[in-house]
Amino acid sequence: PVKEETPSELAEVSYENNKKGCDIRFGQGQLKHINGRKTFDIFCEDMQTVLGNQKTTISQFNFYNRENELIIEETLLPNFFQKSLELFCCRRRSENTKTYPSQYANSIPMYNTAFDSIQEILKSRKRPLQVRYLRISVNEQDQLETLLKYVKSTELKYLVISEAIRASHADVKCELNLDVLKNFGNLNELTVYEFLISSSLESLSHIPTIEGTFKKITATEILARKETHLELVSLFDSWVRCYTIKYDEFPDKSRLFELFGAPIEHYSSWTKWKFNIPKTKKKLVVSLWASSPMKEETHSELAEVSYENNKEGCKIRFGQGQLKHINGRKAFDVFCEDIQTVLGNQKTKISHLYIYNRENESEIEEPPSLNFFQKSLELFCCRRRSENTKTYPSRYANSIAMCNKVCGVILKILKSRNHPLQVSNLSISINGQNQLETLLKHVESTELKYLCIKNDIYPTVKSELNLDMLKNFGNLKDLLVFNFLITSSLESLSHIPIIKGTFKKITATGILARKETHLKSGCQPWFDYYIKYDEFPDESHLFELFGTPFEHFSSSTTWKFYFPKRERYLVVFLSAARSDQLETLLEHVESAKLKYLFINNDIYATVKSELNLDTLKNFGNLKDLLVFNFLITFSLESLSHIPTIKGTFKKITATEIFARKEAHLESVSLFNSWVRCYTIKYDEFPDKSRLFELFGAPIEHFSSLTTWKFNIPESKKKLVVSLRAWSPLRENTPSDVVEVSYENNKNGCDICFGQGQFNHMIGRRAFDVFCEDMQTVLGNQKTKLSQFYIRNCEDESNIEKEKTKEEKTPPPNFFQKCLELFCCRKRSENTKTHPSQYANSIPMYNTVFDFILEILKSRKHPLQVRYLSISINGQDQLETLLKHVKSTELKYLEISEPRNKQLATVKRELNLDILKNFGNIEDLLVFDFLITSSLESLSHILKVRGKFKKITATQILSRKETHLKSGSQPWFRDYYIKYDEFPDKSRLFELFGAPIENFSSWTTWKFNIPKSERNLQVSSS
Secondary structure, eight states, X not given: OTTTTOGGGOOOEEEEEOSSXXXXXXXXXXXXXXXXXXXXXXXXXXXXXXXXXXXXXXXXXXEOOOSOTHHHHHOOOSOTGGGTOOEEEEESGGGSOOOOSOSOOOOHHHHHHHHHHHHXXXXXXSSOBOEEEEEEEESSHHHHHXXXXXXXXXTOOEEEEEETTOTTTOSSOEEEOOGGGGGOXXXXXXXXXXXXXXXXXXXXXXXXXXXXEEEEOXXXXXXXXXXXXXXXXGGGGTSOSEEEEEEEEOTXXXXXXXXXXXXXEEOSSEEEEEEEOTTSSOEEEEEEEEOOTTTTTOGGGOOOEEXXXXXXXXXXXXXXXXXXXXXXOOHXXXXXHXXXXXXXXXOSOEEEEEEOOOSOGGGGGSOOOSOTGGXXXXXXXXXXTBTXXXXXXXXXXXXXXXXXXXXXXXXXXXXXXXXXXOEEEEEEEOSSHHHHHHHHTTBOTTTOOEXXXXXXXXXXXXXXXXXXXXXXXXTOOEEEEEXXXXXXXXXXXXXXXXXXXXXXXXXXXXXXHHHHHHHHTTTSSOOEEEEEEEEOTTHHHHHHHHOSOSEEOSSEEEEEEEOTTSSOEEEEEEEESOOOOHHHHHTTSOTTXXXXXXXXXXXXXXXXXXXXXXXXGGOXXXXXXXXXXXXXXXXXXXXXXOSEEEEEEXXXXXXXXXXXXXXXXXXXXXXXXXXXXXXXXXXXXXXHHHHHHHHOSOSEEOSSEEEEEEEOTTSSOEEEEEEEEOOTTTTTXXXXXXXXXXXXXXXXXXXXETXXXXXXXXXXXXXXXXXXXXXXXXXXXXXXXEEEEEOOOSOTHHHHHHHHHHHHXXXXXXXXXXXXXXXXXXXXXXXXXXXXXXXXXXXXXXXXHHXXXXXXXXXXXXXXXXXXXXXXXXXXXXXHHHTTBOTTTOOEEEEEOSSOTTTOSSOEEEOOGGGGGOTTOOEEEEEEEEEOSOTGGGTTOSEEEEEEEEXXXXXXXXXXXXXXXXXXXXXXXXXXXXXXXXXXXXXXXXXXXXXXXXXXXXXEEEEEOTTXXXXXXXXXX
């Protein structure tokens, strides 16, 4: 129950000092004021009562420091005790309590005082404390041993030990000897945090589960532990069958492979074996895990230092601390001095040293700031336990010139050292061969185990990199190379177990030698080998040498080989880095064999490229074709021999779809093994309306999706045909939406188109320029717009919150915080235009709305738009706007109020009789208004989502009959009506009969549509 945090079984007691005395709160009750007493004294009395008289076994007793000390150092409150201690204690069913003064537990002196008080209480007891689950924070060995003297050894089953100081403040992990636990024979589980266990693993063999880090383990201890677990089969009826050992030092680890055999998994810091438990189907899993604090991102071991230039000099911030101001100095100079101190004097081995460019250069194109250095570099460096630091000036790392300058500083420091730098994991960004060779000259070759090399310029053509100098790095285990072509031979790097990168050229002989080396080294900790290449001239020869591959595709091939006398196997995976154009590639593919073809364009161009698939006529056995990020220009009819095609056609016709359907119905045998559903995605479908005549009523029809279902002759199966319009706006395709922002400044305004540079206009206001742009976009628009949005996006509450700030420091760019306008979208030529993300100024919105109306009035023809979304203040604005919209073109209308609905105390009323003239409208959405028009007057609109002021049973009945008669039409089968008043609702049961669902606020009826398998659902809520 404690782990489930059942509230009924936990009572929280909080203690808080005040000026007169203290306040005590039990659970969620009222505060009890006690004058003239200190919180701590009352707390001790309560603990004396709870612990001193406890005679039964306690299920859980938790007493530990929860938070770190940083919070106290930032702000000292008058209620010091409130920020000092957390005590979870004394839980046995519902009689026990969970007691803590507050959520803060970060004062070490106070914690020690409380700990001593608990010990005094335990000493005063006549009998040892009986507890099953004990969790404690201790500062040292003595505290643990003293406390455990007063705990009954036969009752304790679960023990959790953590350090009161917390690892975030301990420079070095303290050691803890747990030999005292030999007397606790019934202990099932031991968990130790933030300590190194100095006791031997053998001395704790009686404890089935131990979670913690041993200072040192040996292969003999692990073997003994494993044998003990295999013998104790009965143990596993109730608990763990997996045993994990975490360690800091393991001197004879290699011997374990001889004792245990080949592991089932092995990585740089993790090894796992699996053993069958005798006379049972269960298995014992033994896992060894090397302690690697860096990967766990322990805050104590990473210190972030940021450097920032300002007008007077620079500011330095260490971690989350306060800024340190240094006048007359540049950030880069101070940074160089710090790195000189860190790297220049480093004598111990560094676990990680990272020097690389993190971001791309595109962000530099933004307006230059005063803090140029802040946008120039990230340097991760010098980590070895808690003494090392993670140092970088900012999150920006996008100036190649600055990165080169920093790299030069690092090299200069390394050259000045008396000894090579000892580092285990090195990650660097370089521009070429010289930088790499110069850097590696000053790195100790015997210490380096992991090397990551990057080229952050992202060149159009990959640079080449010769890695022959790595022959001297005999202990290198893992090599990663990004954005370079490796010109060294694969054979020259055979001593490195894992290589991830692209070789310029490989040969079958090199692969064979690599494979043989790995098979002979079967005891070594690897299983898979991945080779990526640019050129492979004698690839065909590899099939002769290796035999039939396990898997073979156009750009990748996989073989699997078993290690001699072992259950493991070696996987060799070859992958081509690039392929030629589609037609050239398919010339070398046997057409009769190809059954599945997947084509992708990973460039994600602003406009989809077109792809002609004429060459696929010759591939008669092709069953499945998938095309991503291309527009297929080939006709659907010409690909009729392919059963399944997933991709977007540039243009389709009703005749092609009909022929496709008939061909599928005749090819019944096709559906015995694959698709019974056929989906066609398109960009243009000029005669789509004719398809309803050819196919009849669809089972589903939406703005972008239409589905039909056909019975397959002489079969119980059905053919489903789905048509889906390619709608890039909804998919957020960047090519179809261009954002324009307008911003006032002191001299005029700045205009930014998309992600481009700012266009500075001196002496002009942002609003005036915006109006001119809208006049150009809307005033001259002759083609139909797919979507036109004019609405307030945010609520007014944001303005109220910001008024106080603006009164103190009003921003020069008021227009930036006033409006959002989405407008004029038709394919990629149209734009999404808005000054900013804020749209919360009603006066400004009205000004913009009036301006839009003026533009529409000046047009010679009504605006042709399919989807219109507007925010209006009342009836007049709506009617005036709709007068200038072509009634036959509008299909989707969304109406909302500029004010957020939470701010309007009473909903305004809206008469929509004007929509009688919009005969083609299919979907109406009304937010934040009460519709006063009758439901009957809007019967021509298929979907109405909004709230009617008043409806009647007769109107609902009429609406239902209209929908049942129109059963052949291709739209929804559900109709939802929301209302404010429904005076004769009870009469609906007489007219409609018994509903299928009836709740307090929701009633649903279902009616069969004549001559159709579909049905109409009417829900009243």
